[in-house]
Amino acid sequence: MRKGLQTLTFSFDEPHLTHFGGMVLMQRFCKCLKLRRRLQRSVRLRHVHGEYQPTDVIMALLFAIIAGLRRLNKTEVLQYNGTFLSLLGLTQFPEQSTLRRFLKRLSPATIRRIVRMHDQLRRDLFALPHPSSSLIFDIDSVVLTLYGRQQGARVGYNPKKHGRRSYHPLLCFEASRQEFWHGSLRPGNAASNSGVIAFLHRCLEKIPSTIARSRIRVRADAGYFSGKFIQSLEKQGLGYVIVAREYRGIKQHAHAARFHKLHFGWEVGEFRYTPTHWEKPHRFVVVRRPLPDDPVEAKQLTLFTFKRYAYSVLVTNLDMGPWRVWRFYSPRATIEKNIRELLYDLPMGKIPTTDWVANVAFFHLVLLAFDLAHWFKRLCLPPEYLNATLETLRTDLLVIPARLTRQAGRNVLHLPRDYHHRDLFVRAFQRASRLRIPGKM
Numbered sequence: 001m002r003k004g005l006q007t008l009t010f011s012f013d014e015p016h017l018t019h020f021g022g023m024v025l026m027q028r029f030c031k032c033l034k035l036r037r038r039l040q041r042s043v044r045l046r047h048v049h050g051e052y053q054p055t056d057v058i059m060a061l062l063f064a065i066i067a068g069l070r071r072l073n074k075t076e077v078l079q080y081n082g083t084f085l086s087l088l089g090l091t092q093f094p095e096q097s098t099l100r101r102f103l104k105r106l107s108p109a110t111i112r113r114i115v116r117m118h119d120q121l122r123r124d125l126f127a128l129p130h131p132s133s134s135l136i137f138d139i140d141s142v143v144l145t146l147y148g149r150q151q152g153a154r155v156g157y158n159p160k161k162h163g164r165r166s167y168h169p170l171l172c173f174e175a176s177r178q179e180f181w182h183g184s185l186r187p188g189n190a191a192s193n194s195g196v197i198a199f200l201h202r203c204l205e206k207i208p209s210t211i212a213r214s215r216i217r218v219r220a221d222a223g224y225f226s227g228k229f230i231q232s233l234e235k236q237g238l239g240y241v242i243v244a245r246e247y248r249g250i251k252q253h254a255h256a257a258r259f260h261k262l263h264f265g266w267e268v269g270e271f272r273y274t275p276t277h278w279e280k281p282h283r284f285v286v287v288r289r290p291l292p293d294d295p296v297e298a299k300q301l302t303l304f305t306f307k308r309y310a311y312s313v314l315v316t317n318l319d320m321g322p323w324r325v326w327r328f329y330s331p332r333a334t335i336e337k338n339i340r341e342l343l344y345d346l347p348m349g350k351i352p353t354t355d356w357v358a359n360v361a362f363f364h365l366v367l368l369a370f371d372l373a374h375w376f377k378r379l380c381l382p383p384e385y386l387n388a389t390l391e392t393l394r395t396d397l398l399v400i401p402a403r404l405t406r407q408a409g410r411n412v413l414h415l416p417r418d419y420h421h422r423d424l425f426v427r428a429f430q431r432a433s434r435l436r437i438p439g440k441m
Helices: 023-032 035-042 054-067 072-080 082-088 096-105 108-125 196-205 227-235 248-256 295-301 322-345 356-380 390-398 422-434
Strands: 135-141 165-167 170-174 179-184 216-220 239-243 267-273 282-290 304-306 309-316 402-407 410-414
Touching: 023 035, 023 054, 023 082, 023 356, 023 390, 023 422, 035 054, 035 108, 054 072, 054 082, 054 096, 054 356, 054 390, 072 082, 072 096, 082 402, 096 356, 108 356, 135 196, 135 322, 170 196, 170 322, 179 196, 179 356, 196 227, 216 322, 227 239, 239 322, 248 267, 248 282, 248 309, 267 322, 282 322, 309 322, 322 356, 322 390, 356 390, 356 422, 390 422
Parallel strands: 135 216, 216 239
Antiparallel strands: 135 170, 170 179, 239 309, 267 282, 282 309, 304 309, 402 410
């Protein structure tokens, strides 16, 4: 074995080293999206002398979030990261106090303009790489536990930190493309389905005119099992599959349903039933299966148990067989992956200020960063990366050592000699550079 270095001296004079060499891919992608220009048209704040331009601060926040810095007080590492600053076009990265002060300057009207810019960008990218003729909306909520004195923090349902104050945002993702669609930050005491009807209307407003309402379907868990919500879905002409709640009448009808046995031991059936305060009978699909040996798995997949079976009950208006209804609903678990990514790979759970409006602004910037990373995967990387997590994207492409130099009048980014993904890296950069976005800004 070779000996390690025996003597070593230090020289702190290299201005263009970085841990985040692969962020040049995101920089080139955002440049082709004309993101900076879009933000300039959306964020019209009075520039304070001596401070950063508002667009520069937002771009700095977005790049820091995508790079994996999960707290504002961790961004100080970027203040001496020369290549990262060169990508942003900054001479210095904003301090955490500057970032927080900027978030507090954003008004509700400015936040709405940022959200509209995000929506317009989604519409412009919708037909790439190929148009879609249908949409599947997955709706869910998540508890963000808080530890300070944040405005809007309330004590509500909190499965992990009982009695702790929280926020309870409502989120919608489009399943076929796995992109974020709409979100709303709410106080922690909001029920899962609080405001869900108005929330759904906002989701529908963002749908391209080329997609008929009959081609839109909604999936949700038992937290959204409500006669008013389902009536609203039907009035809108939408298809839906929603998990039923454990009500006595539903359990009785589920036990009495006529089941058809499948070859792998599961059984499916259906019944029609009018829950209390509902206007008319609806179709319910029942799936029952032998109780799993793993109690955790049994809890996750089961509405209730009876004797040796675990039962799941879904209410639907889809015109398909019971087993196909179940198969259509099952992939909704993808939304759990998206929410975990927002919590653990992105800083949605790391609320940065005590001010409600500032936290709403941060919430929407995190969701914009989520979509930017997703669009990059969809438009610049091979299909096998579409389901990759942001952490995988960072490990393979974004967080790699690099050094920026200038040779013969050209900028040269030096990357590791034995880098395994060099061909993928070059192809992604070329695709990002050639990207052409339809539509008007």
